[in-house]
Amino acid sequence: MHLLSSWPEIKNSTHRIKNFYLRSIGLIIASTDYTDIKLLLRHIFTVCLYETDGSNSYKQPTKCEISKMYLKQRIATHIVELNDEFLNPREDDDKEPSEDYTDIIAETPNTSIFLEFKLIFENVKYEAEHDDEGDHDNMQFNPIIAKKLLNFCKLIPTWSALMVPIFKYGNITETSSTSESLFNDLKTNVFKHKSFPLRIDQFLKIHVNSIIGSMNIIGSTLGASKSEIQYDNYLMDKKDEEVENEQSYNSCINMNTYDWFAHNIEENDDNANEFYLEAKTNDDNVNEFNLEPEKNDENANEFSLEIEKNDSFEDWRGLGKPITTKNVSCLVTNDLNNVPNNLITDIENHYIVNETVGKSEKKTKSNKKSNYLEKDPTVLFYNDRSKTKSVILGILKNGNISDLKPVNIEGFSYTVTNTCAFDSLVHLICSSYVDSTQYSTYIDQEISHDFFELVSSASRDGINAQTYRKRVVILSKIMCTLRTWTEYPGGLRNFDCSCTMAFMTRNLFSNYFSLVTVRKCLNCSFTKKRKLVTILVKLPTENLDFLNDALSSMFLQNHKTCQNCEIGIIEQVNDYGKQIFIEPYVTHTAGQNTNKDLDISIMLHEIPKTITVQQKLYNLRGMIIFIPPASKKHQAVGHYITYCWRDATNKWEKYDDLSTSPRIVRPTTIANNCQILVYTI
Incomplete structure (x- = not known):
């Protein structure tokens, strides 16, 4: 990957185009199936050689658009789909998807692998010259990358995992640190005092002697009494x-x-x-x-x-x-x-x-750094045309940080402070947007809502100046009702946004409810509707083992008599939303300490990953916890942080708007003072 990233066409491209190509080629490096490698090359060549993408004159996605979406889906999920007939028109219909490299060599002994790759390149190039009619430019258009990748494939058995199933040995290599260390030792120690260039026989003799000497030292150390x-x-x-x-x-x-x-x-x-x-x-x-x-x-x-x-x-x-x-x-x-x-x-x-x-x-293991061979679900949502280097799902900084400048709106300068409640919800909904295709589609349909527009743009373009501007607009509307703003000379207005998580959630999602219950009399048509943005769930124990049962039992049919006509029976209909905000709590018994907090504390891995209500499956997206202030004074302000469950990577991430970046945490981390659990479709 280091060699590929040094290509000028990739190195000098924008951050997101570079990320797309390196992760796409990373799929080839990690693949052990010859048919899959050919399919990936066809898709990459298509993206490189087509000048336009989008939709054609029939309002159908072009081949370039289909290839781009296929590669993004593979990068996000690593799910292999080989039955791609649309992009393999010249493949034989009788060929089995499980056909491996050995079978191909047996059938065509005089055909090299490179000639097959070259044939794929020529076919895609011909199609791009005669069937390129998209409605907008292809931001990844770069024929030079396609040519270099084709030449690079001459040695594909040496830099990919293609030969692993043939040799029945080895694993998919994700790092070259071992070989680089050995080569560095060879260069700096073994050949330190040798004059170059050397004959190949002399090079081999010196190299072999150094290996024998190292083995003798090891043998003398290990072969003792x-x-x-x-x-x-x-x-x-x-x-x-x-x-x-x-x-x-x-x-x-x-x-x-x-x-x-x-x-x-x-x-x-x-x-x-x-x-x-x-x-x-x-x-x-x-x-x-x-x-x-x-x-x-x-x-x-x-x-x-x-x-x-x-x-x-x-x-x-x-x-x-x-x-x-x-x-x-x-x-x-x-x-x-x-x-x-x-x-x-x-x-x-x-x-x-x-x-x-x-x-x-036991020693604690350090977290492994991510690389281009791992999954990246954010590639499905970010804007390819954006030249920003903002990290997708980055940190929306707290308004208390002095580095943030005031936002100018209609001649006034606005600042916001104590924004952790708002920022925690942004982090949680953004991760839900990225990890759930259904939920992201729902948010895009409701893009007119200011908060959903902020989430969509932050997920596609990263956290930028427009994100902070939209935050000021949204918070100024909410906090005006509490009259917590102060005006200073020179047209500077500051909004103190310290509030509870329940207050912030109910104002941001005032028209998007977790649950709507409708009670209707079958006799007099008396109707009573109840809309809940957050659902208070009383737990029988101090853990979440019975969360699903407690949630389902709260709104069961009780068939009460209508209070209006006193004859008919009340029928209740429950309609759950696309997202469910749950406020779990435990009650105190007479024998318990009354000073104990009602909020629960739980290990992250003990939180149910899914819940089912009315035969609808909801997936866990994360939780928001409260850190109480150290001072007991009335003016003291606490802090909210978010723990997001990333379904694509099966990891927990901690988002704190006072830090610089998200941090992966252990599943055994104890989350104290849980305020809200979030489940989405």
Whole structure:
């Protein structure tokens, strides 16, 4: 991918066109199916060679538009669809989609892969010259990229995963860091003092000798005495026991050096002398393995290991630098000279010993950085014509941040502060817009609503100056009712937007309800309608295990008598909206502490991913939580943040308008003071 991104045609293009082409070619890199690779090349060539896209004279999408949408759908979902007859008119009808590379070679032994790719290129080029009648320009039009990609495909078995199913070995490579590190070592160390250019036979001789030398160093480090080999086997046996029995796993952690020697003495009586330990109680020169049992201690079987300070061994990976040893009193230690360094490293990678507590804790893994081979659902929604580098689903900054400038509207300068309630809803609805095609279609149909227009434009063009301008317009209309604005000399007006999440939600979605209930009398036609923007759900427990049941039981038919005519029976009809805002809470019993908060606290992975009401399926989009202020004063203001469940990536993301970017969080994160849960179609 680094080589592809260095092409001038891709490097000098706009941010979003570069992202589109690199992710499209990334699909080829990750593909293991020859038919799928040909299909992807046909789509990429179509996008590169057609000058127009959109709709033709018959109001039908052009081939370029279809190819572009196909590639975007593949980038967003990674779902493979090979039954594309529209873009494969010259493929044989009898060819099976599961046909692999080996079958093709058997049928056409004189046809190379590159000739097939070249035929696809020529066919698409001919079609582009005679069937190009879209209604607007193609922003991705670039024939040079198509030609370079065609030439690059001459070596496609070397840079893609095409050969993985043939060799029955290997995985889809996502990084070249290992090979780059080895090449850097070869260049800076092995050939550091060699004069170039070299003959190929000399190059191979030097390279092979360096590999043999490295293997000899490794062999001398790892192939030591019998005790090391037996200790290695002992660790392997313990590892097998860990998988079979959890109890054995715990005992393996608590294993000390004495247990290992005792085990080997029992198993190998003939070789017991190899493990003979001579302890001198009154000698100043204590032997290397001096094990002193601790008397009057509950852990009498555990011993402390002491090693001479000057005893160390050479680490070939550190260019001959000795490893300094530590005298650590812990259950897992690296102070064993008889233990190979690779075994010590393996142990250290799995456990860290907390010296103050004495408990072993697992190391936390750092989050893996995203790359062009991963899914990107935002590609379906952003505007291709936009030249902005704004990150889709970025952070809408809080109005309290000093970097934001006032917004000029009709001769007045406006600023807004404490906008976290509004920003949290924007982040949540934007992620819902991107992850749900049905919900995005619904928002686009209601684009006349100011808030939905902000969400749609922010999802397509990113967070930009127009987004902040629209925020001021929307909030000024809402906060005017509370009279929380202050006017300063020079035409500057500031709106304090601190409010509850329920207030902000009900004002932004005043015409878009979560639930509409209609109660109608069958006798006198008396009708009563109730519209709910948010639904208060009382939970029987302090978790969300019964959320679906509690929501469904709230609006069941009760067949009450009509209060108007006192004869007829009331019939209730429930109509749920496209989005459901749920305010969960738990009640206090007499035995509970009355100071306890009504809001629930829950781990993210315990939140139900779907709910079903009236045979309609709703998917979880996220939640908004409240961080209370540190001060107890009446003027103190808290803060709202959002946790979004990204269905496309199966990850939780944290959106805080006081930070600079979204952050991936663990599913075990505890969300305190849950205010609103959001489910959409």
